[in-house]
Amino acid sequence: MRVERDFIGELEIPDNVYYGIHTARALKNFPITGEKYNENFIWAFFMIKKAAAILNYELGYLEKDIAKAIVKACDEWKNLKNYIVVEPLSGGAGTSINMNFNEVIANRATEILNGEKGEYIVNPLNHVNLHQSTNDVFPTAGKIAIIKELREVVSNVIKLQDIIQNKEKEFMKIKKIGRTQLMDAVPIMLGQEFGAWADALSRDRWRLYKVEERIRSVNIGGTAIGTGIAAPKEYVLKIVNVVREITKIGIAKAENLIDATQNWDVFSEISGLLKSLAVNLIKISNDIRLLGSGRSGYNELILPKIQAGSSIMPGKVNPVIPEYVIQLSLSVISFDNLITTATYNGNLELNHLAPLIIHYTLKSMEYLNNSLTALKGYIELIEANEKQCQKNLINSYTFITPLIELFGYEIVSEALEKNDYEVENVIKYLSEKYNKNIKELKKMINPEKMTGLGYNLK
Structure with missing residues (x-):
């Protein structure tokens, strides 16, 4: 064990870990829940620290060897990510997680300079966190991660839409009875039902594609409350460009850094659009369940047999993928309420609930990506029960x-x-x-x- 000190006192830290006393206090203060940060968020955080080190060296605020060690440590993020151990729902508006990164980078950079963990040849605050605060690094990392995850969501929406449109063409000659309030209505082609689902996804695709424009505006360089205090003007003006160059994500400095630091309505907006996608996925999934209901039901779709559906009823197969999608999508809808509530509960110059907002926005995207991928594979295997469609139509x-x-x-x-x-x-x-x-x-x-x-x- 090694002993580290802060202004509160001393703590023993295991010799083999890269985090330090601030992280250890957080682990002690916030009981483990099992929630983990999104990997894109972890990558983005490391890249911002790398960008800051590069710029601070270029401007003469960091010595070359210290800057190079920080950059090298940040490039090793995949090896260091397991030491990012502070959980998302920690207090302090993200300060604990920022310190976790600072300490891990500082200890690895110290090793690179032939020092020992805890020796801090590279200091977590004076070097790694130079000209930064949690309040500009955390939301900027969050937005970069959200953009990366959002692009994956849009890509997966496109893939699902394509599969559904293929089914639309395949089933366009199959006549069936349409239904309103689950009762017989007027005829419709089975392909037309699939086409309606595809058009709903097309709207989601467009909405999510366009919202990236609002997420690109970041407050990095604004430090604590957006006034730029504790950072030189030349750093404030240039840091966004360096981060953009390193991450290859088209971010831009917010016109009003104070506004971008305290007002998080863009997260409520993106969450609302993710909710809209979840709503459509639930509708599609429930329609598949109904149309594929067994021989005593509608029985107009032949659902794929991908696993046994009962521990007691032989031969039973359930629509497990639509049910999986519904559960994840319902979670996304619940997360939207959580994110909205957390967004309007920010106070004055900062939203103290930032960790919750970032975490559940990214988690919503993870759930939707899982849903879209699973549903795509499932719908590809769906077949039409043309005889039953005709029978139901005639009987109506x-x-x-x-x-x-x-x-x-x-x-x-x-x-x-x-x-x-x-x-x-x-x-x-x-x-x-x-x-x-x-x-x-x-x-x-x-x-x-x-x-x-x-x-x-x-």
Whole structure:
């Protein structure tokens, strides 16, 4: 064990770990929950520390060997990430996690300079954290990570949309009964149902693509509250450019660093858009469950057999992937409420709930990426039960709806009642009673024409 000191006192730290006393206090203060930071966030944090070291050396505020050691340590982030041990939901607006990074980088950089852990040839605060504060590093790392994760979400939405559009084409000639309030409505093509899902995802794709513009505005260089105190003007003006060059993420310095430090409404906006995607994924998943419900149900989709569905009922297969997607998507919707509440509960010059906001925004994206990937693979394997679609359509009576144009709603309703809702008998009854050509009546209720395809609506 080694002994480290801060202004509060002394603590023993295991010799083999790269973190120090500030991290050790955080581990003591905040009981373990098992929550972990997103890897993109960890990478972004290391890259910001690297950028700061490079710029501080260029401006003459760090010695060359210290700056080079910090840069080398940051480049080893994959080996050091397991020492980032402070959990997301810690107090202090992210100070504990910033100190965790500072100490890990400082100890590794000290080793690079042939020192021992805890010797701090490279100091966590005076060197690694030079011209920075938690309040500009933390949200900037969060936004960079969110942009990277967001691009993956958009990519996965596109992939799922493509698969659904393929199914739309495959199933476009299959007639079936449409349903409203789960009751028989009017005819629709099975492909049209898939097409509607694809269009919903298209909106999600566009919304999420456009919101990146608002996330790019960062407050790095604003230090504690956005006034730039404790950082020289030349650093404040240049640090965004260095971070952008290193991360290859198109961030820009916020026009008002004070606003960008204290007002986090952009996180509420992105969370709301992620919620909208979750809503559509739940709708699609529930529709698949209904259309694929067993032989005594709708039974219009043949769902893939990917695992046994029961420990007691032989041969049972459940829609486990749609159910998985629904559970993750419901979590995202709950996270949105959490993020919104945390966003408006920021006070004065800082949002003290920053760790929660960043963590659950990134977690929402992780859940959605998992959902999109799983659902894509599942929908690829779905087949149509064309015979059942035809059977359900024939057994329905609602596709005689066009006859109300000729006879009126009340007369058609009365004819259905008198003929026990048997379509053939209804047509015959109306033909005889009102002296209409039976072939013309049947022509009026052509299911394909009723789907809109006969009118070239699409």
